[in-house]
Amino acid sequence: MKTAIWLYLFMFVAFFDLHAQYPILSPFAISLGAAPSFIGLILGVYSITHLPGNLIAGYGVDKYGSKRFIVFSLIVAGIVLLVQSRVTDPWQLLYIRSISGFVLAFLSPACLSMLAKIAKDKVQQSKLMAGNGFVHTMASVLSPAAGAYLVAKLGFAQSFTLLGWILIVTGVLAIFGVKEKQYTESAAALFPHAHGAPSAPEDNNMSEQDEVNRGIPWLFFGIPLALSCSQGILFFELPLMKEASGSILTSGILFSLVSLGALVTLSMLFINRISAFLRTSMGSLALALIFFGMSVNWPIPLHVSLFLIGMAKGVIYPSIASLLASISSAKRYGRIFSFLSISYSIGAFIGPIVAGHLRSHTSPFFMAFFCLMLALSLLPLKTFKTVQA
Template identity: 30%
Template sequence: MQDATIDKLHIFITMFVISFIMSIQGPIFTPYASMLGASSIMIGIMLSASQLTDLTGNLMVGPLVDKYGKIIFISIPIFISGLLYVAHGFIADYTSLLVLRAINGFALAFLMPAAFALISGYAKNSRQQGKNMAIVGILGVIADIIAPILGGKLGTTIGYANTYSIMGYALLVIAVYTVIFLRDRQLLSVKNKRAKATNLLTVFQNTQLQLVYLTGFAVMYIHGVINYEVPYLTVEKGYSTLRTGQLFGFEAVGTLASLSLFFLHRYDPINRMMFGLFWLCMSLAAFFNGLLDLPLSLFLMGFCFGLVMPAAGTAVTNAVPSTEHGKAFGVLSAVYSLGMIASSFLTAIIRQAVSPYFIAFLVGMMILTVIGFIKFSMPKTIRDSRY
């Protein structure tokens, strides 16, 4: 058992470092792309392109993880991504940035489903499953608090290109770490005997997973709007990258606050997802109506993200047997990518005519309505089960 705890610590360290490095680029990508000559629409295309390649990889990796194991699909993508980030530091035009970002999106697509499938093996029951997901979330949020501020500072002091190079070398180091220390374990499979998923089609047909995927799309659509709009303040209003990094920090603190409430894992994950999505939409509504300023709105939206994301991971592991976790998490990651694609592309087109926050509110509320209809149309014995 002690060995299992140590092995779990290694995957937690890996996820923290990955989150930290990825979060560094939050406040610097948009001004870097703009400096290379990209327009607002082109920046939206760049964000959408990486998410599109990410989505493609997500759908491919699920069956591969279930068949060949998880660690190989963690170590190799990190190594490739490290090389690509180093290459970011040597480009001279936005076309090269677009190509590198698209390839990197495909490489990283294999990472997250494999990592979450690996983490799912370190749980004895559903509640412990939720705690593991929450711990990963907390580590990611701590990274999100510190890294954007560091990224903004690095972008200001050493330049965007050098910052990307540092990120790349750090990823190469962590890739070596995963090869040496990561181990795959299955303490106790968390199964749902009703779920008999054998391929991607049956995963999509699982009603409980449909609720998760719809919620995931809505949340990531909203998250994509925030990721696009907040860094663009450096271009539109002359904010420094350090200031935009601080704004992302407000969102991260809110997420950390909700993830720290471990008692929430006693409650049904589907209900937690719906509750979080509802208040996420309300926070958006309060902001675009001028009832809240941006820092407080970001804090509340971050709090809601922290309610939804661990619940989604727990709901996935409860809905399918452990042998199907790769497929289920692969589809979930693909849905996340789809939400980011839709928000990045649509926001770039409509932002001059209508508030992207308002559209995000509409998307969230419409999907919440559909989720509520599906949930309350399910048989009561399934709807009320706690798995």
């Protein structure tokens, strides 16, 4: 479990640094003279450059292991932040953010793959994934306020410098804290193949893409894509709602309610004993119904609705990771979790764009409902058979 604690530390520091920049990037870009439209590009380019990084990370982690990618991602991301503290032009900030998105894309697949490998059974896998969700949520709750506080006390340049050094030091600690070889060997014995995957010798002519797809239908990745898209729509629309009153502080409180709801269900460890597929599908359905209720102005207050959205997220995110780990062989964890990260990145990029273009015609929350229901309706029945096998 020492390795799991180290991995949680790395993920917390990375997400803390990332989320700490959310409230300060836009003001920083404005201070450099960036136009509002260009600020949107600066914020969105992170998700775009995440895609090639995720793809490379998936195959790299399976071939070379997680440790070197964890160390590389943390240290280089820290160096990028040090450079970011010295930028003087919006275009320079755009380039730096694109590099940061590419570099940090390696961290999540590497850590998730490692977490899946250190588990002794599938129940422990679910608990470890829930722990990852808990760490992510805690970072998202604490870091925005911390980032704003740092800028108020130190200014933009020194804040980015401090965050950069924190990443670099954490990356150096990863060199000594991660012990990977023993877990890779035990995982290969415990989780040799996906549920439902044939145990006969593999066809040498089978492509790696076909090998990955044997246990997981590609349409399954529509669930994380729709989930991320719906969250992107929520994050776009929430500050514009009349309940936010145009106040950054009020918007921050509303976002915190989502995180607090997620913490509630992430703390319910007994949920991990329920089928990961059932948690994923039922949690997504519940989330879709909440968005539908918000789109028709149901009588439940916004604060309660946001808390319920957070509770649904606390169920869905760990269960998706647990499901993918349980129906994949250990040697393909890197690729599987890289495809998961790619789905999240695409959804996060599409969601705000769709909401921005269509909100004058229909409720953005109905679009979130539609995305989730479409993904659920396209979910292949083969997935049910795979998990139950």
